[in-house]
Amino acid sequence: MFSSRLRAAAPLAAAVIVVGSSGLSHAQNSLPLAQPRAANLARMRAELLNGGLGAYRADQCMYVTGAEECLVSTTNEGFRFQFRGGAPGWQQLSPAEPTLETEVIISRDGDRILSVPYNGPLRHPRQP
Structure with a gap:
């Protein structure tokens, strides 16, 4: 049961990382x-x-x-x-x-x- 929850959560975690990293690069570009x-x-x-x-x-x-x-x-x-x-x-x-x-x-x-x-x-x- 635990492993099925982990598999279901993995795509969501990857999406969060992608969104978070794109926001970070935008903030870095606006400030030296x-x-x-x-x-x-x-x-x-x-x-x-x-x-x-x-x-x-x-x-x-x-x-x-x-x-x-x-x-x-x-x-x-x-x-x-x-x-x-x-x-x-x-x-x-x-x-x-x-x-x-x-x-x-x-x-x-x-x-x-x-x-x-x-x-x-x-x-x-x-x-x-």
């Missing part, structure tokens, strides 16, 4: 492979510069794959991220009260921090 690495590296640098996770949390956009909302530009030089941050819990406040702003430039391959042009108090309001 280096961008998620670059975003993670930029966020981790801000965390290090601002006292670690016990003292600092980056904007929520930096926790989304590729951090597209915080990506200011992509050039031949690399990825430029600009984002706000603050003490843990700052985004749960109403209104949210960030205290810091960070700008980080990461290499095109997503593997190296090229520079941190700014890390300090808020400079200007966030543009929509």
Whole structure:
């Protein structure tokens, strides 16, 4: 009885794998492979510069794959991220009260921090 259930389920499992893999390739084509690495590296640098996770949390956009909302530009030089941050819990406040702003430039391959042009108090309001 068990083997007949297994045989009946096999075609369904194969169909799920095919559908899942086609969706994966579409998502990969819409986002450069280096961008998620670059975003993670930029966020981790801000965390290090601002006292670690016990003292600092980056904007929520930096926790989304590729951090597209915080990506200011992509050039031949690399990825430029600009984002706000603050003490843990700052985004749960109403209104949210960030205290810091960070700008980080990461290499095109997503593997190296090229520079941190700014890390300090808020400079200007966030543009929509």
